[in-house]
Each structure stands twice: as C-alpha cells, then as structure tokens.
Amino acid sequence: MALFPGRTVTVTLLSAMVLLLLTYNYITQNCRSHKQMKNELSHLESPDDLQYKQPSITNGRTDVVSLSPWLAPVVWEGTFEPLLLDSVFKLQNISMSATVFAVGKYTMFLKDFLETAEQHFFVGFSVHMYVFTDRPEDVPSVKMAPGRQLTVRAVPSSDRWQQISARRMEFIQTLVEEKLQEHDFIFCLDVDSKFHGRWGTESLGGLVAVLHPGYYRDDRSKFPYERRPESRAYIGPGEGDFYYCGGAFGGTLREVQRLAKTCRSNFEADAEEKVEAAWQEESHLNRYMWVNKPSKVLSPEYLWQDFKEKNPEIHIVRFSGVTKNYAAIRPNV
Ligand code: UDP
Numbered sequence: 001m002a003l004f005p006g007r008t009v010t011v012t013l014l015s016a017m018v019l020l021l022l023t024y025n026y027i028t029q030n031c032r033s034h035k036q037m038k039n040e041l042s043h044l045e046s047p048d049d050l051q052y053k054q055p056s057i058t059n060g061r062t063d064v065v066s067l068s069p070w071l072a073p074v075v076w077e078g079t080f081e082p083l084l085l086d087s088v089f090k091l092q093n094i095s096m097s098a099t100v101f102a103v104g105k106y107t108m109f110l111k112d113f114l115e116t117a118e119q120h121f122f123v124g125f126s127v128h129m130y131v132f133t134d135r136p137e138d139v140p141s142v143k144m145a146p147g148r149q150l151t152v153r154a155v156p157s158s159d160r161w162q163q164i165s166a167r168r169m170e171f172i173q174t175l176v177e178e179k180l181q182e183h184d185f186i187f188c189l190d191v192d193s194k195f196h197g198r199w200g201t202e203s204l205g206g207l208v209a210v211l212h213p214g215y216y217r218d219d220r221s222k223f224p225y226e227r228r229p230e231s232r233a234y235i236g237p238g239e240g241d242f243y244y245c246g247g248a249f250g251g252t253l254r255e256v257q258r259l260a261k262t263c264r265s266n267f268e269a270d271a272e273e274k275v276e277a278a279w280q281e282e283s284h285l286n287r288y289m290w291v292n293k294p295s296k297v298l299s300p301e302y303l304w305q306d307f308k309e310k311n312p313e314i315h316i317v318r319f320s321g322v323t324k325n326y327a328a329i330r331p332n333v
Pocket residue numbers: 100101102103104105106161164165189190191192247321329330331
C-alpha cells in the first residue's frame with residue numbers, strides 16, 4: 001500500500017463518495033415514501049379529531065343478534081362507530097347512488113323523501129339520486145348540498161301498482177349497467193318513506209338486505225314467502241333465513257346488477273306462465289337473498305313503519321314508511 005499512497009487516497013475518496021451517494025439516495029427515497037404515506041393519510045382526520053370510544057371486545061349489544069349464521073354483520077345502533085367508519089370510507093372517496101320510484105300519485109312523497117335524505121342519508125359524501133317518474137314536472141326542487149345531485153328519468157305510467165313495483169328491477173338493472181364505472185354503491189328505496197336518523201357508511205357492503213319490520217321476530221313458517229313451487233320465487237317449508245324488505249336493498253353496482261337481472265328474469269318467466277309471486281319483486285328478492293346470502297344485513301332501524309309501535313330493541317328509527325291511504329294513492333287496489 002505504501003508503494004502507491006496517492007492511489008490509496010483516490011480509492012478511499014471514491015468509496016466515500018459512492019457511500020455518500022447511496023446514503024443520500026436511501027434517505028431521499030425513504031423521505032419520499034414517508035411523504036407519500038402522509039399524503040394518503042391526509043384525508044383522514046388527524047388523530048386528535050378522530051376521537052371515539054375504545055372498542056370493547058367483551059361488551060356489546062346482547063339483546064339482538066349482530067352476526068348472521070353466515071357471518072354477515074347485522075347492523076344495529078350500538079354495534080358500530082360512525083366517525084371511524086366515515087373516516088375509512090372518506091379515504092376511499094366513494095361515490096354513492098340511490099334510486100327511488102315515484103309513479104302516479106306517489107310523486108307526493110318525493111319532497112319529504114328528498115329533503116330528509118339531505119339531512120340523514122350519507123351526509124358529507126358524494127350522492128347521486130335517481131328519481132324514476134312518469135310525472136317529471138311534479139318532481140320538487142330540493143336544495144342539495146355540494147357534491148350531491150339529482151337526475152330525473154322518465155318511466156311509463158301504469159294502471160296496476162303490481163306492474164309499477166315489478167318493473168323497478170328492470171329500470172334498476174338498466175341504470176346500474178350504465179353506471180357501473182361511475183358509482184361504487186347503490187341503494188334502491190321506496191319513496192313513501194322518510195329519513196329520521198343517520199343512514200350512512202355502516203350500511204355499505206357487497207350485497208345488502210334490510211330486515212322487514214313486520215316479521216323479524218317471527219318463526220320463518222309465518223314469513224309471507226312465495227309458497228307455490230310453480231313460481232321461481234318459491235321458498236319451501238323449513239327454508240329461508242330472514243324476511244327482507246322489498247322497499248330497501250343495495251350494495252355494490254355489480255352485486256345489485258346481478259340481483260336485479262335475476263329477479264327481473266324470474267319475474268318475467270313467471271309472468272309468461274301467468275304466475276305472479278305473492279309479493280311481486282319482494283318475493284323474488286327474498287328468494288335471491290336466500291340463495292345468495294347478503295354480505296350485510298341491516299336491522300329494521302333501516303326500514304320501520306310509522307304505524308308500528310317501537311319495540312325495545314329499536315333504539316333509533318333511521319328510515320320509516322309513512323302511513324298511507326292505499327285506496328287514495330294507488331291506481332288499483
Ligand atoms: N310505486 C309508485 N307508484 C305506485 C305504486 C308504487 O311509484 O302507484 C313505487 C313507489 O316507489 C313505492 C314502491 O313502488 O314506494 C312500492 O309500493 P308501495 O310503497 O305502495 O308498497 P308498500 O311499501 O306499501 O308495500
């Protein structure tokens with residue numbers, strides 16, 4: 001080494017420079033990924049803002065079942081943390097949509113439905129409401145928050161309510177096929193209802209069904225499923241899980257597309273054989289949910305009925321059907 005001192009110094013210097021360069025690179029790389037991470041998290045409230053009760057693993061609702069036998073959550077007040085869920089879904093920047101049908105005199109329900117949706121349905125999220133009606137001129141103008149919008153789509157009138165209710169699946173199928181890329185989730189809701197409490201991100205899932213308020217305490221032998229084997233909505237004795245509402249269901253657009261397509265084609269195939277299921281599309285929906293199993297089940301808090309006394313397990317009514325005079329509003333009785 002002593003023979004070539006100049007060369008040794010050069011090699012040492014060069015090595016030091018390479019080492020420095022590598023270290024610098026490592027640091028900047030690391031800083032960049034840290035910055036990126038911070039960027040990704042910037043949608044989250046800062047930890048100081050996101051304060052919520054410590055989740056307990058030993059205490060929770062004991063008066064109701066909050067997990068189905070196929071391990072889908074059953075959503076009740078007290079089983080979820082709204083702030084936490086909202087921050088998770090804000091991060092994903094989700095696009096929500098909802099459909100509501102108002103054919104004939106049912107346009108009278110639109111104002112309350114839309115106004116209360118502004119107060120309770122996915123507040124703070126991007127929501128696109130699709131109103132299907134034969135009377136576009138009767139759709140009230142409701143002030144919507146930024147990021148929320150309403151589109152009116154014309155559908156034909158009908159002189160049979162069964163037909164109106166049944167064709168919903170057809171229009172829903174068409175809509176979701178068109179909007180597959182545009183929205184992440186959709187809920188399909190009855191118009192003769194109002195929101196009274198939060199309906200938000202806790203309700204999101206692949207395929208979502210709502211327990212019918214009229215039957216959730218009953219034995220399944222009492223469920224008004226379609227009981228004639230000649231219908232494609234048939235559910236036999238000893239079969240079925242819960243009785244779900246036709247007035248509210250949802251999920252991802254892909255799942256709702258599958259559901260609407262299946263229910264519609266089964267309904268139409270039945271009709272060709274002059275069979276109409278006991279509760280039209282609600283019967284077909286129940287059959288579909290029995291075969292396919294919803295990945296999330298919403299408690300009857302998500303579709304109560306105004307005329308019903310609240311049961312003790314119902315701590316909050318979020319959405320409820322108004323009491324109506326069928327003879328006065330339906331085209332046929
Ligand atoms: N519907 C409508 N016009 C009618 C009958 C029904 O627009 O003449 C739509 C409306 O969205 C309604 C849904 O179909 O909420 C289901 O009908 P309805 O609410 O009368 O059934 P129920 O909830 O009483 O079983």
